Amino acid sequence: MTLIEMFQDVWHDSGLDALWQALSPWLALDERQMIFVVATPVFIGVFLWEYLRIRHDPVRVDARESLRNFLLGAGYQTTELLFAGVISFPVFALAYHHRLFDIPLNWATAALLWVLTDFCFYWFHRGSHRVRWLWAAHVTHHSSERMNFSTAMRQNATSIFNGGWLVYVPLALIGFNPVWIGVCYALSLVYQFFIHTTLVGRLHPWIEWVFNTPSHHRVHHARNPDYIDRNYGGVFIVFDRLFGTFTEERDDEPVEYGITRPVYSRSLIVNWCHEYRDMFRDMARRGPAGQRIKHLWKPPEWRRDGNR
Template sequence: MLELIAWMESTFGAHIDWKQVILVGLSPIFALSFMLEWHFMRKRKSPEYMKRQFAWMDTFTNVSLGGAYQVFELIVHVVFVGTAIFWFWDQRFFTIPINAWTIIPIFIAVEFCYYWFHRTSHRVRWFWTAHVVHHTGEQMNMSTAMRQSMLYPITGWWLFFMPLVLLGVHPAVVFILYAVDLGYQFFIHTESVGKLHPWVEYVFDTPSNHRAHHGRNPQYIDKNYGGVIIVFDRWFGTYEEEQEQVDYGVATRQIKSHNPIKLNFQEFIDMWKDVLRPGPIGQRIKHLWAPPEYVRPSDEVNIEK
């Protein structure tokens, strides 16, 4: 693998955004899978269900958000992120070889980093301002996986994977494996697959487990952060089995819009409005790292009055 990476970097430059290269390359498979999902569900479900669940405006919004995300990620990677990642690589403690013995442990480590990135994206508002876009969809089909934010590289998703780079895993390997992780997740955004064998549900992030993650039902909020595997959720107490019908969307402040600009930036702007509102400086800046539902103590007093 490292030989191929070295050849690609010598040909196209060192700062290749491997994650986006692979995701763009997978786009025809994603599109075909979505069409097969639509065809399969059309035979099983009522016209009313299809009109709601596969609304063309929702699908168009999902594709628009996914395209804007991919283009902006590539631009920011070229301008800044690629250089920053390789700065971490230059400071590495070791150089870990890539072979049949190390690739699986490295993938599990990537998944571990993703778990904490995903969990933080729900519990820290700075990161939530990007991730909220993915949860604004109120329907569930494979195109929902494309509902992504342009703000991800700005808020710093890539920082969560830098411990692996510092340990000595080449950045290209980290982000190729992360692309595999994200590619897998495209296929679990669906209602076309019910619950699988209990052992599969126990180990992997399945469509059932991921539907629960997208729910705003009280028991589903901030649960099931895993990408490919669900084991870390079970270990760290964030697992919830899908049982009652999932109500998709954002529990705190649902953004009702098909406008990609509004969807990308509304929560980010609202966060800064909260920071800039008059009040004690400690309470103001806490809006940056507190959970999305954080309310200042002074606001709570005014509400009670």
């Protein structure tokens, strides 16, 4: 079977082909991208509501930076649209073609996939903080020193090329259709948009125990020493609790947002590429080739001289 035939097999087996043909004959988008297209006006509306609430507080929002955040997000969506179909989907199609099981779509399997997708997101997100090659793309999301809904849109246009999406491929190999995986992933990101805010305090303790909330995610965006690299969850926070990466937001330690080596630039290119520049500059320093290449997978703070 050819790659194109595998692609068609995945597409038709999803059960969404007829609906897709009816809704978007004029767009070269998959279901995941369609979710982002539909959700973006909602994101803009919610941000405008938030902006009217906090516009007089420059610590929490800056109109020019917020516009830049949405432009960064547009760049991310553009490269996903142009390249996901030729870079990531063939890999998912190949894995699904050799799947171990034929998993039907029903309420039970949909719920299971939702949880498993979030489990994969936890490890992808954790790796994006602890592997410098992945951090080079993810750092853009963390480089703002403000926390508001526009911060959620602050994404890196190079993400599709970094290969972090490979962590989801085992789900296709198990037998989950890649279209369903993409839908779960997209809906997870939609959920995560709404936890990028300072307007929502702590929620009911049971909600805070199970789900990722604005309080938990404020910790994740902090550069305070006690908060750095914590709370990696997407929809759920239980995986952080299970794997020892959970930290609660504390009243005695206000969150300081941003990264430990700030980059102040209005350039979209600089915001996307500054960590790649620094990483390759570190690799270019004299030393054994085996030590130089470690900068790709060592944590962002790793230095060959032993300093952090």
